[in-house]
Amino acid sequence: MASATATLPVEKDAIPSLLQQHGISPTAQRVEIAGILLSKCQHLSADQVLTRLTEHGASVSKATVYNTLGLFAERGLVRQVIVDPAKVFYDSNVAPHHHFYNVDDGNLIDVNAAEVPIEHLPHAPDGTVAEAVDIVIRVRNTG
Amino acid sequence: MASATATLPVEKDAIPSLLQQHGISPTAQRVEIAGILLSKCQHLSADQVLTRLTEHGASVSKATVYNTLGLFAERGLVRQVIVDPAKVFYDSNVAPHHHFYNVDDGNLIDVNAAEVPIEHLPHAPDGTVAEAVDIVIRVRNTG
DNA sequence: CATTTGAGCTAGACAGAGTCTAAAGCCGGG
């Protein structure tokens, strides 16, 4: 089901088939939401997606935005980034990478995974398997 | 001001002076809260701290629990762990370490920093300095 | 001893993110 990720930005026309490749029926709302989030490499909260939808003249309900982003994350089309206690960010970049998080201004910047070489991971606790390794480098403005 | 951390668990009698070593006036409520959180190596949410206070017969308001945990974190007495989009965990272990986070049951387990050797960190973006590196290994139950 | 002052505590209102529910819409197959 799950396919390789298209390179960003994903063209409008390519979105329905991209959704289908991830086992997601391409409804009008889902295509709109994917169109916004996958339009470039970025990190958006659900609320930011909702705002941009409204700006684009697309009227999608809050429940659908939350449901859809959750579905996209579950199917590996986008990735959740948990760095801010107040909200989840949805990341259009699903390639392996990490983040700088500026605690002063909330800015989130990608770091290629190759730039943070980890020699080896500790064994996951019994009865569990590692699913992902998230590295967050918290930075602060100088001065 | 900020002193080395006492080894866990911190004895009841040692708490007031520990708070003072971190520049915190040891009020009755603060001593109670520290007594609960520092009683062992653990990760508790603000709400869990509040519940345990009530169980112990200590009556501390919600506002004070939130304010106090925030103050403790700011002064380096405890550490915030952001892995769950729903709530912040307060970690009584302030030694350098990382976490396994079980996404199925919410369980949080410490990993000694030495067990996750990182060769080198990428440079922080211009105008910023790295303050902390948080590594979260998300695990899932097998079967 | 009486008064002032200020840090800290508190109840409860408030805010923001996210979830849930119940009803309505849509759409494809029979």
Added chain:
DNA sequence: CCCGGCTTTAGACTCTGTCTAGCTCAAATG
């Protein structure tokens, strides 16, 4: 055309966390 399931929706609701405004209490002052 009708049915049945999937999807969307408005709005109520929950939960974590913040804020406000008044109160407490102890130390400092006179």
